Structure formats: structure tokens, C-alpha cells
Amino acid sequence: MTDRRWPVILLLLLSIPEIVSAELPKAISVSPIAVAPGQMTTVSVNGLNLAGATELWTNLDAEIRRVQAADERVRKIVSAFGEGKTPPSGTVITEAEDFARGKIGKNGPFVLNGNFKPNYAEWDFELPASGRFVLELNFASGESRPVKLFLNGELLTEQAAAGTTGGFADSNSKWMVECVLALKEGVNTVRLERPGGMPHFDKLALVPTELPATRFLSVAPTDRVAPFEIDVPKDSPVGIRGLRVATREGISNLLFFMVDDLPTVKEVRGRNSGSVSQSVNLPVAVEGYCDVGLADRYQFHAEAGESVSIEAVAARVGSNLDPVLRLLDSEGRELAFADDTAGLAGDCCLRHRCEASGDYVIEIEDALMGGASGHRYRLRIGDFPLISVPTPAVIQQGVETSLSFAGVAVEGLPPLRINEAVAGSKLISAAFPGRVGSGFCEVQVTESPQTVIDTSTSIKVPIPGGVSGILSLQDERHSCRVSVRKGERIRIRDTTRGQGVPAVLAIAVQDSSGKTLAEIRKAGNAGRELVWSAPADGEYEIVIADLTGRGGPEFGYHLELDRVTPGFQLTADQDSTILPQNGYTLLKVSVARDGYNGPVLLSVTGLGGQVKLLNETVPEKGKDTRLKIYLPPDYQPGQTRPIRVTGSATINGQVIRQRASTLTALRNVYPQTPFPPGNLDGLIAATVGPEIPDFFALSLDNNTILYPRLVGEVYFTVRVKDRANGFKAPVNIRVEGLPDGFSASGGERAVSRSDDNEYRFQLNGPKDIARGDRPVRIIGEASFKGQTKEVELATLPLRIIDPLLVSIEADGPLTPGSRRQLRVRAQRFVPRAGGDKKQIDVEFSDVPPGVVLPERIVIPAGKSEASVEISIGQTVDVSTLKSVVVTARTVVAESDVTATATLPTQDPAKSGK
């Protein structure tokens, strides 16, 4: 390499765009899995690139606050034990060695390391009334020895007493403010714990204060942990929600978490497997994860006659665990077993009536013999209903409805009166009167009237409308009647499959004689909808049963009936998106048409009225559009918004609106969770991200697409260039603006796996089109760092030509007295498949005097060039050579085609003469 090349290389390097944006946040797990209604709960999202977490996006209506590394308020609290100070009235001081329980060393006034694993001590403070107190610790520590601080069993922080006092001697003892505790009336237990050497604790003090309680985290915020406080309203129903972490770079993937009214305890790892069981008091929800090949065991006490519900929540919150439950008696005999309870998408539950008072053990393990931190679970144990679906499963918008419940343990649940004003999916939960712990399910809200049916009735139901029921017994059949006119197309949809319902319905339509006119007896997506046309005016019976004849109290169902009218359905390809500053985001919105071919106008809600859209219309007969959403003003980086895309169209004089579904995108993320929480469908989490420059460019050979008429097809190649560092993803290239009758295909993927940059298109069009130029656009679309961009080549000509091109090149300057070889090149376009081979006749005309050139030559069939000698006399004015016309003639597609060219002329000044 010579020195002269360096600038070129440097230039090349500089020309590669440098994307300085940091990595996108990635969420891996959330701890705890559940937050409690009516409480402030600190949750930690664990993942990657979370240091700059700005917001926690959820579909839960709650106050959420990001918790900082240290609570600034604590720093401002002055110790009540400063020199010359007297602690206020009500201050409680205890000697450290007066602990109520513990395994810890004692030395002089201190409690310290006793070589226990862990060392711990618990102090009980009995208070006459609840109140807030500053916790101050008096200790000596020559190095930072952070300890775990628990209040009433809840871990507040792992960083308590982390400060140093200058040494471990008595003389080094100091009072240090730790935090503000909200203490309850009665006994409050403070626990300090550390596996190894502890600070030398001398005293603990609770100092009354009016300051608000301060929160601590078990894990400090880092690049891998983002802690948030979630203040869940008391009336929030139990159920599963979604969350994402936003940073200034974008938004993370979706995680599931719960709102749960059962008290949470964590598994004590190492003490809940093998022959050892962790004791728990009911009701409770244990959170933990399974290790490979080991069952986690929890022991609880139950009285004779007591019924216990046990429910594993794992797959439904995105865990890798495929849970299996085994309930054992104190002798280790199996009492109940559950794996893959129907309707729970891989999770399982059971209900057991304990015949004898005593201890019972519930085991949970992975059905697939796997295990790791990703195999998390929330194991709910108590006397709570196991609800599969409400009845009716769907309620009419704005109509007060009394809901009962289908489920394994629902007897005694009072009906729930509900009136919802907004259509959509709503979580509901219910508990047995006087019991802690709820069962949960979803109810759908629609505009249509709803009817509940059972075996004893075959009532007439309206269309549109819905029917609900419970197939309580094996082989139970329900039916209802509908009145239909001849030729009317009726759609019957099973809508409950995704709501935790075990029933897989078989649906049949029968005439008055009992003859089956239409039926559907399939599982999966194929079995969810039956469309049927009435052969005559009249009443028809719709018969409903489980496909395999199952039945039971949990086998609730719902059918939605409507007339098939022209309409459409929308799907958005993403469930989250980054709105770059000064830029736009791209959403591919697809239209599934059902009898309607007109345009669909899209709108976006959730970003305010100033949102600007582009490509917001899916054209007539169009299948999709790439909706561009531009960032509205006044949005800050890291800020999140829930947005929805809605399409509207006027069909038969009526405005029809449909919300775009994101179910496909959600399923792509969680293939084992085919039915994510219903209220996540359609919700797109948008966050404001950084502006990143174009990370690729496009080029087209010769900047022109040559289209040979008569042949009707041609190939051309688009290349991706100037890829940014780190951008390796394929680019989706499309051609827009083609004249009518043209189509281009092949740009979805590169020609070869080894070269991501070459995309070959096949252009097809009419054969009898006139020559000329038409403008077309070539657009590349790709995603990088969570953002999708389009790059467009400048508007290009589509040049429609005869299928023959000819050119001439001489092997040297055409100068007076010279004798040269002319190379005649002809490009004969033929269909790719079975293209014929024909010779090309080349004529030279208007040859000036003094120039010797054959009148014609032939380029043989199958060849594309030929050479001919030209002799130029000494006296010939070479400028006259340009009058020579080269005419090529051949036959393509049984038509004569002609192309012409002129001789290349040489500027005399450059010829050296």
C-alpha cells in the first residue's frame, strides 16, 4: 500500500456514517412478578442497557415513579443524636445485643460477625400507634459492609449501614441516618443480615418524624436494573399486564407482570428443594424459579375440610417454565397433579379439599426438565376462585350486566354488576366473601346485545349479538335460534378461546328438521369462525358443544353472531416503536378485506392532535401501507405514549372504524403465549428516541431501468451501499410509481446470503407499450437500533426501448491514415425463459469518401459482438465520421427490431494530431 492511498481510505472511512446512538434497552425479567393493589410496590426490571431508564410503560392505570440510586431525601435528614442534641419525645432506642432473634456474634457493646451464614439479628419494636420514624443505626465500621435491612419481612435494601466510621473500635461508633420507616401499630420487626463480617452495631433508634417514608431498593439501579415504584390503585383488578422500560434510546421489549392481591413471599433458595420444604402461611403467592431437574417444595398447613386453590402463573407472564404441580400429603403421597390445565396456555392449577388437618406440600417443577432464572413462577396458594371466564363473557357497552363466573372453584362467588362505557377488553377479578385472594379473567365489551343460554333453553337471539353459556357436563349441547333471510351470510365467531377457556367449540347450524347445514369442527384458528348462508327465510338452530365432548364448570364459552357485510380488518406489524427526534417512525399496516375494496384512511391516537402522518391511506384494493408517523412537538426523549392505529372507511354510506390489531406482533415475541392479555392487543408502545442519520444508501446500475418492449420482462439490480457501522440487517427494497400493467418483484431479499447488498428485481410489463421514459421510485426500508428508515433513490427513468441496443468501439483513435478494428456490440433482449437466438444484421451507411468500411456484417446467433476493420484515408476529415450510421436489425418475438448508433469520433486535439 502506498502512501498516496491513505487519503482515499481515510475519505472512505469518513464517508461511512457513524451512529453514536447507544444500545436499546432490553428487559429480561421483572421482580417481583406481581404488585399489590392499594399499595406502593417497588419493582425492578432486570435487563440490559437500562442505566438511562426514563419511564416504565405499562397498560396498568397506576402512578409510576422511577427510583433513583439513592433517596435524596435521606441525605437531608439530620441525625437526632448529634452533639448536644436531645432526641425528640417518642424516640425508641435499643441496644443492639438485645435482639429478639438472631444468629450473630456479640463482643462488648457490639453485635458483629459470628461466622454464621448469614449473620442476622431481629429486633421487635412494639408501637402503640402507627407512624413514621427515622431509623438510625449506631455502629463502627472501618470499611463498607452493607447489610440487608428488612422491615416486617420485606427486604428494603441490601445497602444499609454501608457507610464507614473510621474504624471498628468502640470509639469509632457513630449514629447514621438510614431511612424513614412507616411503622404499623403493634410489633414491627427490623432485621439486619449479612453473610460475612458485619459492621459493629451498638444501638438502633427509631426517631419520630413527619417526613414521608423513604423507599429503598434491594438492588440499586444499574445498567442492568431499573427500579420503579408502582402505586397501584386499590380497585385495580387482579390480572396480567404488560410493561416496558423506556430510555432515551428507545423502548424495551414487552414483559408481563401481575396485579395480585395475595401477599407475596420469595422462595428461599436452597431451602425449598430435595427433601426440604419451605413453610408458607396461606394465603400466599410464592415467587421463585425452578432449577434444572429440581422441584421447588412449599409446605403449608390446612385444616380438615379446607379447600385450597393452587395456581402456577408462569407461561402467562412470559416465563420459560412449563409448570407441573403435585400436591402431597405429609407422607409424601400424591393427592393431586396438574400439568397444562386446559385454557391456561401451559400454566396449571388445581383445587383440592383437604380431608385431614395437617401439613401439605406443593411441588412445582418444569415439565420439560429445564430450569434457570428464566424459569420463574408465581405460585398462588389459598382459598380463591379459579375463574376461566365470566358469564356472559361479553357484555354490551353501556348496559349494566350481572356477571357470574365459570371456573373450577366459583361456587359462592357473588355476581358482579358491571357497566362499561368503552368497548374493548377489561380485566375483572373476584374473591370469595371474607377471603383474601382473587381469581381473575377478562370480559369483552362490545356494542351488540348479549344473551346467556343453557341446556334447558333454545331461545331466539338477535343478530348481531352474542351468546354465552357454560357446558357443565360431558357431551352437553347448547343451542339458540336465529332468524335469517334467504341468502344472508351469517358469521359465527368463537371469541372466548383466548380468555383462558378450556372449551374448544364445535358449532353447527341446523334447519328446523335438525339437518345440519353448516358446521365447524376444528381446533386452532381454523375452528374459530363459521360463515354460512341461509338457503331460505326462516329460523335456524345454532348448536354448540365442545369439540371433544368435554364439559365442566369451567367450560364457559361465547359466540358472536353478525351478518357478513363488506368490511376490513387491520393489523399493525409492531407492538412498540421509536419515534426519533426530528423524524418519523414507520408502521406497516395491513388490510384484510372482506367485500370492501375501497380506500382505508388511517389515524393515530395517543400522540395528540398535532401528529402528522404520511401514507395514511391504504389505496383502493391495496393490501397495506407504510404509515409514517412524525414526532409531534413538545415530546421529550425517553417519553412514552400508548398509541393505537385506527382505520376508517365509508362503506355503503356508513363510516366503519376498525382498530389495528397487534396480536401477530405479540405472538411473535411470545410464541408460547398465543393469547396475551386482551387489552394489550392494538396497543403500540411509542417512545421518543434519538435521531439517527441514514444508515444505508442505494444505487442502480446506469441509474436507468431499461425495459424492452415486445419482450415484456427484464431484470435489473439495485445495490445497497454505505452501510453504517454495525448495520448488517437486510434492506427491504420496493419499486413504486410503476406505470399501469407493470410489476416488480424480488426485492424482499438479497440475491445471495454472502452478499446482503445485491437485490435483483424482475420487472414485468406489457409487450405492446410505446417507447419512452416514465419516472419510477426505488425505496429501501430497513431497521437499525430499533428504528425503521426509508431511503429513496432520486426519481429514475424507466426507459421503454426496443429490445435491441447497439454500440461501437474502436481499438484506437480514428485518425487520418489509420486502420482500426471496430468492435460492434449488440444487446438483444429476449425472454429469460426459452429466449430464442437470432443473428443480428449490422449495416454501415453514410460512410464518407476515403473511409473503407464493409456495408454490412452479421453478428451470429448467440453472439453479442463482432469486429470489422475500418480504414481511414490520409485526407479524411475525421469529424465526418460521425455521419456514419450503424444500424442493427434482428427479430425478437417475431417482430423486426432496429437500433442505431454512430461511430465514435475523436477530438483531433486529443488524437495527437
Add this chain to the structure above:
Amino acid sequence: MLRILILIFSIAIARPASLCAADKTGAADKTVVPRVAFQKLSVFPASLSLNSRRSSVSLIVTGHDEAGTAIDVTDLAILKSDDANLVRLEANRATPLQNGSTKITVALGDLTVDVPVTIRLRDSDAVSMRLEVLPVLSRQGCSSGACHGSPKGKGGFRLSLRAFDPGIDESTLRNEFFARRTNPLNPDTSLLLRKPLTEVPHAGGRKLIAGSIQHQVLKNWIKEGTRLDPPDAIHCESIQLFPPSGRELTAAAGTQRYAVFATYSDHTVRDVTDLAVFTVSDSSIATADGSGLVTRVEGSRGQTAITVRYLEHMATSFVVSVSEVDGYEWTKPAEVNYVDRLVHGRLRQLQYLPSERCSDSEFIRRVSLDVTGLLPTVEATREFLADSASDKRSQLIDQLLKRPEHAKFMALKWGDALRIRAANISSPGVFKYHRWLVRAFERNLPYDTFARELLTSSGSTFESPPANYFRTAASTNDCTESTAQVFLGARLECAKCHNHPHERWTQDNYYGLGSFFHRVQRDVTDRKDEMFVSVIDRGEVTQPRTGQTMKPWLPGTGEVDLVSGVDRRTVLVDWLTKPDNPLFARVEVNRLWSQMMGRGIVEPIDDFRDSNPPSNSELLDALAADFVKHKFDRRHILRVILNSETYHRSSESIPGNAGDDRYFSRYQRRLLSAEQLLDAICDATSVSEQFGGLPAGTRATQLPSPDFSQEFLKVFGQPERKSVCRCERSEDLNLSQALQVANGSFVQSRLTNGNNRIRQLRKADKSLREIVEECYLAAYSRPPTSDEVEKIERFVEQKRDGAAEEPFEDVLWALLNSNEFLFQH
């Protein structure tokens, strides 16, 4: 018994060599006076009703001594027709001549039996193509798979395989080849006759003898114009082979004549012995000629099946060949239960002696491997050997049957039959199906319930794991074949395309059985890897050859009429699990027997057919009856087998049973299965193996599927589970196996492992003697002999100059490479 043998021997001596057929036919002055005092003479058939001049009948004459033993005296008896104008007798064959009634007198010494004869000849008596011509072509081997019955025929002449498709044969015999095969104008010029007579070159050689009955059938059919049977012609409904099972062949009475009778749809019965095909399942026991004469092989001992086929019908009769063994004397070994009684009965009959009782060491090793797949631990072995309780073996059996390892080992075996592998049912499906299996054995699920849950399962393959049965058996035909082989021990693949060549199964049967599964529907669901199995109420099987819609059909029951809405699978399972089902219980007890004894009473265990008889049908019947009586409790049957003295026999042969490999006079020595061997090496060396992502400590004998396999298991024959056939588990010995054990990385890594048994013991400062003893107990379940210890001490001493562990590794290596370790014994 001895007395009977003497009597039979007397008959043989009394039989004059000149007693040929010519002597007997109508020769009133010829009488045979055997020295045996037969108590009774019987003739089959007891009466004759003849309607065709071609329907001659073979009379089978049996003499019964006072012990009731039946001996074939057909060739000794004198047959005489009362009216030779009505019936002609040739040897033991009676041929009608004209209408009338008479009788045949059969005499043996002083004993005589009259056989009434009624003759009503049909007016029209043309040769039937379907009932006579095609059987002859089948009998002569013309329509066999190796000859013209192959799919492309031979020499341009194609017949349907064993005449299963008469339509093809009608065309090829009458019309093809310019009609030169059959020439009604001059029958003798027909190629159908000239070729097998080798009057013109015939690659298949001579297949016909001029003037024989078979030749006459063909010639007469041609002469009569190669007429086809009318559409309403009678057809054969069943055949009967006489005598039935139970006859014994001895050195003295070494032959038995058989006759075959067909019952037609018009209720007429005809002797078709000359039209039927005789085969013998074990030609080392006896042979059969075309006339139905079965002859014992000199010196043979054992049972064989005589199978006869006429058209698509088959019949079987078992015969036992007994040879006198010099100095044989029954030792009256102890009998714990009916297993011993029945095994001993067969052994006495065949004059075998049972081996000695195995040692306690052999027993604990054997029973642990058979029941759990694993070697006993050193501690368990020590405890057992030290136990002086008289019922300690029985106690051990009970303990082992309750062990979770037993359930998992049984699941491994059934996993093969159910083809549990990820490629069939997805990875999650493997775990869920396997767990269901393990739980079924843990709970000792009754076998009928087990079968019902498998064969009638519906729903999600995750939520209802047995529904995976219909995922592995992904088509109607697969369901038919798998179910037949697993639960009926019948290999039906052949019958898919044509009537089974060696079995009763016809192509119609195949598709009739298939119709029970045809309405199973398999849907893909929204959940990844899940399938939903359900049953719809429509859809019928079409027989591909005939185009006929097949009704559900059950063996022994025939076509079944079912009402709409019934899950046909439940009807099949109702039939299958009936206590009197001839196969369901037998197949399973045979499977259990094979697992414990190393060989099935019927072997292969999934190949029950007439031509593959059980080695001890009484034992098989008794086990099956006990199984049914105990509500299909598999653990009960295992307990019965394991507690029998038969199971406790040594694997060492004794002079009185060296030749026995099928009558269970000793325990069947066999190489450990792939999984057993891998686990045994791990246990002996105390170094476990890790399988894929499975939990540490997972044993090879507990693997849910071969998806977690490794090379060692493959080399030793672990099946891929692509087929339900037990034969997929290779039991062949090969060089790779020897190399694996001698030099393979799996064994070597254990011998050199830093924490293997040797090193653990050395770290614990155990003496050489203690180390050797523990290694012997771990590998062989016995302590070493003093001689063995001394040899090892000398060996270790000689190798002291090398690496400290090396001589110990060599000792362990030697143990692992010994037959005592590699074999189940």
C-alpha cells in the same frame, strides 16, 4: 409317560413295511394287529357328504390308548367301502362315483369304525376358477411373490400375489399373451400346463406333475372353456385343519397326516387338502409335504406350527416333537406358582432339565437390571447378601417394583413402542408424553385403562399427552398398523397392499380395522408445537383395490354396525380390552415375560401369528388369564414371573438343557441393552453422564427420548423410534461395541475421571482388598473370590512403578470388559 412311549414303540415295530396304500384299499384279507392295545379308534370326518366327483376326502384315523394319547394310525388302518360302485378308496382318500348312500369301515386290529357316506352329485360340476384353479396356482407356487405373484410378474406373466385379486388373474390367464396360456380347444397345448410340466422351458422348473390332482384341475378348467365363476358363486367362509393342536411326534410315531376342510357359503364342506398349501414354522422340528403328511425331524425336541392356507384363509395346528434323552430323569424341582408348573410341564415333555437356582448375587443384579434397568448399589447388594431372611428375594422384588426407577424403565420400553421422539411430537410433547407414561407405571395403571387412554385420547397433545398417540400415528394407516402391532402383536403392513401372505389378515381386514381411526382429526393450534386431536362424525375408508367403502371390522367379530355420533375408537377399545380377547392380554403378558426372561413365549414379541407359535401356549394362556383375572395389573404379572423359580434359574446351562433356548429351562443370558450398559458403566465407575440439557443425574434408562442420545447408545442399538417394531432396537453384536468398551472415550473418560470410584476409595485410604471388593460389588454384585483378589494384588504390585492410579484403572477396565459385567445373567 414311559408306558405310553413303550406302546408307541410297539406300534412302530408292528408296522409291516409292506403296509402300503395298495395293500389297504379294499384288501379285506389284510389285517394289521398292532401290539398296542388301543382303547379307541376315531376317524375324521366321522361322516362324509359328497357332492362332486372331484371332492375326494382324506380320512384321518386316530388310535387312542388307555391314557388318551392320540396317535395317527391312518397308514395302518384298513379302509373298506361297503359299495365300491359308490365310493372308490385310494389309500386314505374316498372319492364318490355315483349318487347313493353307503359306508366305509375303518379297521385297526379289533377296533372298527363305520363312516357313513352320502353322495348327491351336483348336476353342474364345472371347475371353479376361484375355488380350485387359483388355489392350485397358489399351492404350486406360481402366484408366490418370488414368481408370477411379484408386482411385475415373471417372464411376462403376472398373477396376483397368492390369488388375492382374482380380477387380475382372470384377465391374465384367459386373455393375455394372445390367449396362448389357455387353449380350450386343445388344453394340453396351453402354456399354463406346458410350462409347469416343463414341456417348454420354464425358468421356475417343474411345478406340476402330469396326472396329479392339481394338473387335472387346471386341465379340466381349460377344457371346460376357462369359465369364470358366476357373480353369485359360492365362496369359502372358513377352513378347518385336522387334527387340531396337541399331537405329539415321537421316534416311534414320527408322522401325522393332516387334512384341510373348507366350509363354503352354501354350507357345504369339501376336503381341500390337495388345493391347500402346507408350511411348518420350524423345519428343524418337522417337515410337511404337499399331501398333508407331517414328519418329525429325527432327534428334534420342540413345538412347531403346521399352517395351512387355502385362498385367503389360514388354519394352524401345533405339534410337538419329543425325543428320548438317555438317562433323562425329572428332578422334581420346586414349583412356586403356575409359571413353574407349566414351564416344567413343557420341559418334562421335551425332556429338558431346569438349571440350578441362581446365587443371591446373580439374583439381585439380575432383578435390579430387569426391573429398574440399573445395577444395584454396593450398599443394597451388601445388605441383601447379608440378609438371612428366607423371603428376601420376594421382598426385594416388591421393593423394586415400587421404585420410581421401575416406572421410568418401563416408560423407556414403552417409549420405543409409542415412538416418543421430538421429530414426531415436538420437544415439549416428548416430555409431556413421557411424563404421562412414567406416571402410568408409577400408579400401576391397569393395562386396559392404559390402552383406552392411549387409543381414545382427544384434545391438546399438551393437555392430554396420550393424544400424542395420534400425532405419532399421523394417518389412518399408521394408526391401524401401530395399534395392531403394539396391542395385537400383528404386523399388518403387508395387508395394506394385498392379503397377508403368512397370516389371516386380508386387505379388507386392514382397511376395515382402519375405519376405526379414520375419523380422527388432527388440528394445528395457535400454541407453538401443539396439536389438537378430535373425532369427527364423518368419513369412511375406501379399499384402494376394490374401491369399496369399508365398514368397521374386528377380528373374530367381523363387520360392526355403529350408530352415528359414536367415537369408533371406543368400540375398538371395548373389543380390544374384553377379557376374552385372544390377543390383548397375551401380547402384554408376553411383553412382560420377555422383559424379565429375555425372550418372549412368542418371539418376536410383536409378531403373533399362526405360523409363529408360542413356545409354551399353556403358559401364555395361564399368564393371560391371570392378567385378566387381576384386572390387567401388570405389576401383579411381574410379581408372579419374578417370584417363580423359573426366573430364579441360573443362566448357566447344565447337561440336561444345553440345547434349549426357548423353553426357559434356564435364565436367558443377554447383553445389557444400550441404556442399561451405559448406566451400569456410570454406576460401576461412579461417574455419571450428562445428557443434553437434561438434569444432572438423569440416567440413560430414564431418557424421555433418543433426542438426548450419544454415540455409545447408538452403537449399542438404541432405537431412533421411527417404528413401533421392537426389532428397531438392535440386539446384534458388532465390532464397534467391542471397541467402545475397550477403547471408547466414554469408558476411558470414566476410568481416568478424577473422582471416579477408584479415586474416591483411594482418597478414603481404603486398602487394596477393600477397593477390589467394592469394585466387584459395584460391577458384578458379588465380592471377589480370594483367588481373584490375589491375582489383582499381584497385578497391582507389578505395576507399582507407573502412575499411581493406573493399575487400578486397569483392574476396573478389566471388570468392565468382562462378560460377567456386559451380560445380564
